[in-house]
Amino acid sequence: MLILLCGIVFLHVAALALLFVSTVVSAWAVNPTSSADLWFNCTTINGVNSCQPGDTGVWIQAVQALMILSIIFSFLSLFLFFCQLFTLQKGGRFFLTGAFQVFASLFVMSGAIIYTVMNAEWVPPSESFGFAYILAWVAFPLILISGLIYVILRKRE
Numbered sequence: 268m269l270i271l272l273c274g275i276v277f278l279h280v281a282a283l284a285l286l287f288v289s290t291v292v293s294a295w296a297v298n299p300t301s302s303a304d305l306w307f308n309c310t311t312i313n314g315v316n317s318c319q320p321g322d323t324g325v326w327i328q329a330v331q332a333l334m335i336l337s338i339i340f341s342f343l344s345l346f347l348f349f350c351q352l353f354t355l356q357k358g359g360r361f362f363l364t365g366a367f368q369v370f371a372s373l374f375v376m377s378g379a380i381i382y383t384v385m386n387a388e389w390v391p392p393s394e395s396f397g398f399a400y401i402l403a404w405v406a407f408p409l410i411l412i413s414g415l416i417y418v419i420l421r422k423r424e
């Protein structure tokens with residue numbers, strides 16, 4: 268049981284870290300001289316780095332909000348897990364923890380889907396997807412899996 272608990276916490280923390288890195292690292296849309304995240308577009312020309320605010324359209328705002336919500340929900344889920352670890356009856360399920368985590372995964376999934384479908388509105392065609400975008404897609408299944416494990420996990424002594 269202890270190994271299982273450590274494993275799920277490790278998975279959760281790893282997914283949360285990926286989500287966090289994905290949201291703050293400026294590498295959603297990249298080309299050889301510039302890289303943009305959800306907020307800024309930074310260009311390096313002749314070694315000089317300059318950043319400009321990115322697009323402020325409705326869809327990019329939706330992606331920003333979904334990524335932040337996802338981090339908040341996943342973080343709350345981790346917090347709830349530790350609360351439930353000490354308060355749940357033997358045999359109880361980590362249902363609340365799992366619910367928050369599943370919501371977090373739905374948020375990051377929606378954000379990544381919106382970014383994939385709508386990015387033509389704010390990303391020029393010359394750009395390609397950066398690793399932060401890929402991390403968001405990697406974080407999604409990890410968060411979903413950890414959420415589902417929480418839902419089926421029963422507390423034992």
Ligand SMILES: *[C@@H]1O[C@H](CO)[C@@H](O)[C@H](O)[C@H]1NC(C)=O
Pocket residue numbers: 296301302303308309310389390391394
């Ligand atoms: C960022 O700015 C550079 C230089 O203005 C431009 O070439 C690039 O397409 C921009 N990237 C995004 C994602 O807007």
